[in-house]
Amino acid sequence: MKAYHLSDRAGAGGVVRADVSKPEPDKGEVRIRVEAASLNYRDLMILDRAGEGALNGRVPLSDGAGIVDAIGSDVLQWQLGDRVAASFFRDWVTGPFKASYLPSALGGNTMDGMLAEYVVLPASSLVSVPAQLSSIEAATLPCAxxxxxxxxxxxxxxxxxxxxxxxxxxxxxxxxxxxxxxxxxxxxxxxxxxxxxxxxxxxxxxxxxxxxxxxxxxxxxxxxxxxxxxxxxxxxxxxxxxxxxxxxxxxxxxxxxxxxxxxxxxxxxxxxxxxxxxxxxxVTVGSGEHFAAMNRFLSDNAIHPIVDRVYGFDEAPEAYAYLRSGSHFGKVVVKL
Ligand SMILES: NC(=O)c1ccc[n+]([C@@H]2O[C@H](COP(=O)([O-])OP(=O)(O)OC[C@H]3O[C@@H](n4cnc5c(N)ncnc54)[C@H](OP(=O)(O)O)[C@@H]3O)[C@@H](O)[C@H]2O)c1
Missing domain, CATH: 3.40.50.720 (NAD(P)-binding Rossmann-like Domain)
Incomplete structure (x- = not known):
């Protein structure tokens, strides 16, 4: 499958295309076919740190949405074809924040993110996408x-x-x-x-x-x-x-x-x-429970996120550059 990796390679601008094997879900996990991923200011800070080399090989971007495409054993809450997004903190599902959740932030220091065709995550870290939203719109929700x-x-x-x-x-x-x-x-x-x-x-x-x-x-x-x-x-x-x-x-x-x-x-x-x-x-983003409550509110109020520009997968570096320019109004998205 295709993905992007953070890289300190000269001329890479912080991200490089990579062809890697499609991940398989284990017990309690779900595989998502990612349809769109979105950028946040945080991703610019991570890109800047990519030049130091410590993040080489890490898949960037915390935010994405897609379709459940394979399910591991012991997963009861999701079915093939469900439309989902991943919570920013893989491990902050519900209840108050704990410092131990910090390393589970997607697309950061320790966890791969969503700028890949397929991702595998624990079933508990996913939320349903509001029915009225496209995957491009839903991909903007997890962080911002x-x-x-x-x-x-x-x-x-x-x-x-x-x-x-x-x-x-x-x-x-x-x-x-x-x-x-x-x-x-x-x-x-x-x-x-x-x-x-x-x-x-x-x-x-x-x-x-x-x-x-x-x-x-x-x-x-x-x-x-x-x-x-x-x-x-x-x-x-x-x-x-x-x-x-x-x-x-x-x-x-x-x-x-x-x-x-x-x-x-x-x-x-x-x-x-x-x-x-x-x-x-x-505030440090929020939990899966916050995410689900927000999604109910978005549905009840027919709110559509403000998407400024959508880039193709091959144009991900341009999406970063556009966000860095500060010209955007709302969200910048990469479509897979
Ligand atoms: N604590 C958390 O959990 C958390 C979560 C998400 C984001 N954040 C942080 O929140 C901030 C916004 O993130 P984002 O992803 O929404 O950013 P973003 O989409 O990149 O928005 C940046 C916009 O902020 C405005 N801006 C820049 N400098 C400003 C200033 N001095 N005064 C007022 N507005 C200014 C500009 O808007 P105009 O062009 O209209 O001036 C700029 O386009 C970032 O610092 C990010 O790291 C923190």
Whole structure:
């Protein structure tokens, strides 16, 4: 079967095509014929580390969806032909997070990912794909969708009358925007591009701020909300955005700490948290249980993920380059 491998080979750009044998499912496992895989910002960070050589031979990309194509013994919950996606953490099926789940993240340091024609995974790590979604749409859900769901809904309790701030118009941000529209929350979007802001308005964004033209976007946000601020913030930027997020949070609000778009290690002034009686919620993607709950919500609300571009399997390096360009609005997908 065909696959991509991470590689430090000169000129490979971090990924190379590979022909490898088709995996067979063992007891408790299922084989998926992958129909589509999607990229996240994390995959760019992994690609950068591929140049160091330690990840040679690892199949990249955490996110994918496809069809159950072979079933090992002792698997009762899946049948041939079922449409499924793999959970980001193979081992975080249900219940609270445990640090021991971290090494089971797909397409990372220790586990192969989804950029291959066939993958074999434990039956317990799969979730059903919503019937209304194509495999291309479903492939966008495991990381970006579940992260926004876990932070905003499962932990953040966002609902009608709340105000959400999303930073940028990438994968996590647009899932957050769609969830806000579905629950009746007002959405504030900051972006580098007026054209992207216009598209965000069509998805339900009501306060739109260009953070290039308005670097003090926290002040603009406060003005636009009559000094109230945002009850929920998807903190995606890290050091470059954190202090402004703290200045944008409403009394009793919640900052969902997720991203590292401007680097690692923010050293925010947390005094503001105290004066706003606000909370920080740390999120690392989510469980299979979160994924299944989000899928029910997507079906109930007829939500379709925002897919920007779809690349062919041979064009996977171009898909990485497009994501890195920052031109995308929503998700970038590779079709198998
Ligand atoms: N903790 C977790 O479990 C978890 C899970 C998923 C993602 N993440 C993190 O969340 C972040 C977003 O991931 P993603 O996959 O959704 O990324 P993505 O799809 O690549 O989105 C990137 C977008 O963010 C916006 N952006 C960049 N710099 C910004 C800044 N300084 N201020 C505001 N917006 C900025 C840009 O949007 P515009 O072009 O509109 O400006 C850019 O296109 C990343 O740091 C990722 O590592 C963490």
């Amino acid at each position: 969708g579940v992260t926004a769901w876990h932070g905003l809904i499962a932990r953040g309790g966002m609902g009608n009358g709340d105000t959400l701030l999303v930073q940028g118009t990438g994968g996590v941000a647009l899932f957050g925007l769609q969830f806000a529209a579905a629950v009746g929350a007002r959405a504030i979007v900051i972006s580098s591009s007026d054209e992207k802001l216009a598209r965000a308005r069509a998805l339900g964004g009501s306060i739109l701020i260009n953070y290039r033209d308005t670097p003090n976007w926290d002040a603009a946000l406060m003005k636009a909300t009559n000094g109230e601020g945002a009850t929920h913030i998807l903190e995606l930027g890290g050091p470059g955005t954190y202090d402004r997020s703290l200045r944008s949070v409403a009394s009793g609000g919640k900052i969902i700490q997720i991203g590292v778009l401007t680097g690692f290690g923010p050293k925010p002034d947390l005094a503001r948290l105290q004066w706003a009686n606000a909370d920080i919620i740390g």
